[in-house]
Amino acid sequence: MRLRVLGCSGGVGNALRTTSLLIDDDILIDAGSGVGDLSLEELRRIRHVFLTHSHLDHFSFLPLLVDSIFPSISEAVVVHAQPVTLEALKTHVFNWIIWPDFSQLPGPDNPVMRYAPLLPGEIIELDGRHIEMIEVKHIVPGVGYRVECASGAFAFSGDTSTNDNLWQVLNARQRLDLLLVEAAFSNADEALSHKAGHYTPRLLAEDLKKLKHSPAIHISHTKPGQEDLILRECREAITNRPIYPLHSGQVFDL
Numbered sequence: 588m589r590l591r592v593l594g595c596s597g598g599v600g601n602a603l604r605t606t607s608l609l610i611d612d613d614i615l616i617d618a619g620s621g622v623g624d625l626s627l628e629e630l631r632r633i634r635h636v637f638l639t640h641s642h643l644d645h646f647s648f649l650p651l652l653v654d655s656i657f658p659s660i661s662e663a664v665v666v667h668a669q670p671v672t673l674e675a676l677k678t679h680v681f682n683w684i685i686w687p688d689f690s691q692l693p694g695p696d697n698p699v700m701r702y703a704p705l706l707p708g709e710i711i712e713l714d715g716r717h718i719e720m721i722e723v724k725h726i727v728p729g730v731g732y733r734v735e736c737a738s739g740a741f742a743f744s745g746d747t748s749t750n751d752n753l754w755q756v757l758n759a760r761q762r763l764d765l766l767l768v769e770a771a772f773s774n775a776d777e778a779l780s781h782k783a784g785h786y787t788p789r790l791l792a793e794d795l796k797k798l799k800h801s802p803a804i805h806i807s808h809t810k811p812g813q814e815d816l817i818l819r820e821c822r823e824a825i826t827n828r829p830i831y832p833l834h835s836g837q838v839f840d841l
Contacts, residue, residue: 588716588736590765592837594621597644597771598811604835605644606808608743608767609633614713616732616743621835622648631656637705637718638668639745640729641675649676650686653700658693663701667711669720670704671728677702707752721756723747726784733760739841741765746808748784754797763800764841767833769808773816774824788817792824805833 589611594604605619612629615622615636622630630652639645653664666673681688681700689700705711707722707730719733724747731745731753740762744753746769757763771785780787785808786794795804804825809817814832821830 588734588739588841590734590741590839590841592621592833592835592839593624594619594835595767595807595833596811596835597808600811602835603811605647606639607648610716610734614716614718616734617645617745618649618652619644619646620648622652624835627655631660633664634662635713636664636666637720637732638666638672639731639743640669640725640727641672642727642746645746646676646680650680650689653689654687657689657699660699663698665701665703667703667705667718667720669706669728669730673702673704719756721753723753724750724784726782729784733757733763735760735762736841739764741767741802741839741841744768744807746771746785748780748786749790749794751797754794758797758799763802765839766798766800766802766804767807768804770806770817770821771808771810773810773813774820788820788824791821795825795828801828803831804828805831805837807833 591609593607596603604621606617607619607621608616612632613634690698705720707720710717710719717735721731723729723731729745733742770791772780772787774787774789777787818832
């Protein structure tokens, strides 16, 4: 299983891209602006999109993705998310006002995009890859994902702050080789992080004490211009585990 980081920033500017992870060549976790760096042929290979939540930076290129491949594919792209997230997309994006409803185009019987509700705790198997939705704590209903194949497993926190469920679920599984976890704000902005539902380095350090596994840990979703500060604070607060930055273009083979 190959994991390619298309985007992982908390914003844009220069080479920064918002959150999107490509698994092999056919599965996306989130569909932020990093999707825009894929070629048209790569876009056509995507068959499944798993969304973490309804915030713009995590789905902004989904409308452009389905529009770009329409009508050149014969099989619908399946969008997996919590029902509340799918309802937000239907109501506010794919509503014929902001964007056409591609779940109805070119026709209701052969759409280019299909919604697939998924609940926390459910696991979907796609060609030997098992994708588990994990409830986390954010300002809107949010989830992370754990993905496992025969040769490895990784987890992605999505956007979250202090919670128990993410760590309990990961501890209940036998393997975790790689953890991609957010730390959006520096310690000085902890009050803001509580309002926005994000980790700071100090808060993340406290929660990582709950994790029994020893994966490689990469920090995502840092605010533009604060990447070095946040990484330094993470390393100062988390002294018993190696901490690495996550950046667009990274590839992990599991």
